[in-house]
Amino acid sequence: MCGIAGIFHCGTIKPVDPARVERMCDALAHRGPDGSGVWTAPGVGLGHRRLSIIDIAGSPQPMHSADERHVISFNGEIYNFRALRRELEGLGAEFRTDGDTEVILAAYQRWGTDCLSRLHGMFAFAIYDRKDRTLFLARDRFGVKPLFMAMLSDGSMAFASELKGLLAHPLLRREVDPRAIEDYMTWGYVPDHSSILRGVEKLPAGHFRLLKHDAAPADPQQYWDISFAERRKGKPRDLEAELLHHLREAVTSRMVSDVPLGAFLSGGVDSSSVVAMMAEASRDPVRTCSIGFDVAAVDETSHAAKVAQLFGTDHVSREVGSDQFDAIDDIAAMFDEPFADASALPTWRVCQLARENVTVALSGDGADEAMAGYRRQVFHHHEERARRLLPAQLREKVIGPLAQAWPKADWAPRPLRAKSTLQALAGTGPQAYALALGTVPPAIRASLYGEDFRRQIGDYRAEHALEKVMRDAPARSGLDAAQYADLKFWLPGDILTKVDRTSMSVSLEAREPLLDHRLVEFAASLPEGLRVKGKQGKWLLKKAMERYLPADILYRSKQGFVTPIAEWLRGPLQGQTRAIAASSALARTGWFDRAQLSRIAEAHISGRSDHSRLLWQLIMLDKSLSRLGIAT
Template identity: 50%
Template sequence: MCGIVGIFDMQGGRTIDRDLLHRMNESQFHRGPVEGDLHLEPGLAFGHRRLSIIALEAGLQPLFNEDDSIALVFNGEIYNFRELRTELQGLGHTFRTPSDSETIVHAWEQWGEDCVTHLRGMFAFAIWDRPRRTLFLARDRIGIKPMHYAVLPDGMFAFGSELKSLLSLPNLKREIDPLAVEEYFAYGYVPEPRTIFTSAHKLLPGHTLTLRVGQPLPKSKQFWDVPFKPHLGMTDRDIEGELVVRLREAVESHLIADVPLGAFLSGGVDSSAIVAMMAGIGSEPVNTCSIAFNDPAFDESDYARQVAERYRTNHQCETVDKDDYGLLDTLAALYDEPYADSSAIPTYRVCQLARKRVTVALSGDGGDENFAGYRRHRMAMGEERVRSMLPLAVRKPVFGLLGKAYPKADWAPRVFRAKTTFEALARDLTEGYFHGVSINNDRVRSQLFSESFRQRLQGYRAVEVMRGYAAQSPTDDPLSLIQYLDMKTYLPGDILTKVDRASMAHALEVRVPLLDHQFVEWVSGLPSTSKLRNGEGKHIFKKALQPYLSDDILYRKKQGFSIPLAAWLRGPLLESMRRAVLNPALLDTGIFNAGYLKQMVDEHQARTKDHSTALWSVLMFDAFLRKNGAAAAA
């Protein structure tokens, strides 16, 4: 696990400043504190920071082939590297190290751009092929590992694992992208391929980018997508049996390491399933860790303890104050752009705890996306059943009118909070789902933004991100479609970004077996009715795990990694929030409607409305601006 950076002269042959490359590389020191190295030649420069996981003494990068004509910088792990190594040796390739990294070099020599289709793992890497004067970038299928890039005004192309590496470049323009702002305040993060800056981009998951000297920047090329190809003739019993076999194989493939390894254990279904599989594979006790909160309303540690006792793990649990709100500026520095998922705070803490004992931790991320485990999946399917009864031409005026007329009642019992449901029913599935997942819906964003900023958007709405993915979806099954949308937006943009930054801040590698691409491919082909049945998400997953986990674990109410955000913003964070949201520097951006910001603060403090999500998103935007200075606000 590492951090990578590079600069490539698209015109060819110019000298690259070593000090500049060094600053880029050292900005990501936390991703690889073990060692680092630079390589420079005319027109090309690579930098690498290393966290040693496999082949501890032999994985220094940049890594070269036998005649030094091909160079690699790589972030990630290749889980099938031993099988690939054997195959490539049979094809005549000679290896100089036992590392998984060298496998990529020879795979490029053998298969060129198609090398990525042979790799099983999480990865972001760059290859310089000097004879072909070609730079090749790739990102893994799901988007577990990040890759940012930019074309600079002088014709140089730069890339790095984190956006901060590009922000080390003095000639990178820091103009904020209005469309990215609209997307951030809708989703709570900036979805791929945008970043918050117009000049920088993220390489999409499952995509490659091939640059050649003397040629303009091409479009990235997709090499994989979630297939959603149905399996035929399988009974529930067939699925349950094969699911466990495939899950155990995915977990086992992720256990390759030459350093201490363990697992996160929250006590939820997904992390508990990973621990159960790990315990059945090895002879040594599994190292597990969890955090407890000093408020029972937010604490799941008893469930984690139950699983730890059943599988006799070496379990570590530390209690965290539920009012652990001192990380705002730390988070802004970690994410480099606005990021509003408040669960980043406990995620940071559990990574901090895990690193005390292990260098690699397996997590249960991906279970909800694979098996339709979110409450919003159930809500969306309920709304879709109503939609199917009436054509859009009837639904749109009827439910649209009800949505406008019905009051927003955050304070009321859920059964009386029908405004959002009416508004969703007036839309098609994609827009309805977008409406449901938005942290600030269209109405809120319209009031939040100033009139001048809305004009800059020229009618653009963040729903277009989902509409674009829906148009290319390989499935028209309603549940599969919204799972696909999650896998293209929320999973890489929020969940995997959160885990990558929080873990790398502590030089911890996190692996996600439930997102092994072979497992994802197979699960995507299961019938929707096996995933969401009778209002219960993860139906077949839970049934398959009944021999391994108790009903208390499998069928308890989903809790999530939440924090008392509304209470924080009325209590200990009230004055900080008020100062940030009403900060003149924030208002000087021209983005916000000052009157509405003040109204939200006053209403939230008076408890007449819960504006915690909107206020937190503004608070984190302000933290981003403060971290990146006045240039970012221009």
């Protein structure tokens, strides 16, 4: 795991200052504390920061091919590199190192851009061809590893693993994109199709980009996509066995490491399944770690301890207090762009704990998206059935107005809290799912924005991008489209961003075996009844794991990392809560109606309402603006 950065001149060839590339890499030092390197040639510069995992002493970067034609800077891991190496050796390739970096170079020399279909892993890399004078940028299928890009005023394109790498370049404009604010206020993060800064792009997951010195920058090209359009046939028991086969392959392929390796263990289905497969494949006790909370209602350490005991792992656990509010500045610094998923804080803490004992940790991320594990997916599945039964005119003319009139009664018993369900049934499936996934509904956002800001964003609405993803999805049902949207939109923008930044901040490599693309492709082909059954999601995974895990692990209610932000905003962060409307960087932008922000803040502080999620988003936006010094 590493950090990469570089500069490439498009349409012309100018010298590249090595010191400039070095400064970009220095901003990424946390991603690679074990080594660094910079290589430049006319019109191009590649930089690298290394966290040594495979072939610790033998694979420095940027790395040249044996014939010196190609140069690579690579971030990630290729899990099938040994099999690829054998295949390439049979075709005449010779290798000087024992790692995966040189295998990527040889694969590109043999197969060109088609090499991407052969790489199993997580990656972002840049390969420069000194003969053809082209730059090849690529990102893995799901976007586990990030890659930011920006065209600069001197005609060059700069790229880096994190935005802070680009921010180290003096020519990067720090001008906010108003549409990114609308995106952030909708989702709680800035999705991959957007960026907080004008002119900055993220290479989409499953895409590559070819750049030439004598041409304008070409658009990214897609090399892989997940399809839900086919249905696997077979007896449930046979499909269960096939799922277990893919799961074993995914986990064992990610256990290759020349440094200490372990796993995050929350005690939930996903991380417990990963640990079960690791224990089955390992002669030595698996190293596991978990974080507990001093609030019993959200503490899962007893479940993690039970799984650890079941598989005889070398387990460590630590309790995190509910007074972690002083760490929010550190969180803002990690992400560069505003990021309001409050579980980033405990995720960071478990990464810190893991790094005390290991350099690589396997996680359970990805199963909810791939196998329908989120409650919202299960609800959407059932809503789609109801939507098909209700005539369109009834939904539009009766249910729609009823949803508008129904009070938002969060205080009432659950059967009376029907507003969101009525809104979902009144709209289309994509519209309903966008509302379910969003954090701040359109009407509330509209009430927050100032008049000038509303003019800046015009008719742009953040939900439209997700709705389009669902409408265009290679899918046969509403559940398919929802899972596709989660994999393409939510996963890279929120979950993978969270894990990448928090793990890399402590120089820990996190691997996601449940995002093995062969496993996900298999899961996407399962009949809906083997993904969702009644109120249970991830049905086939749970059935398959019954031979390994007890029922109270497999079928208990889903929990997640919870942070007591409502209490913080009424207590120790009360001053920051009030400052949002008065003296903060955010207040000075003029984007929001200060009086409305003040009313929301005071209602929360007094306890009349719970606006914690919205206020947390605003505070994290404020901290990002302050740190980046973004011009408005």
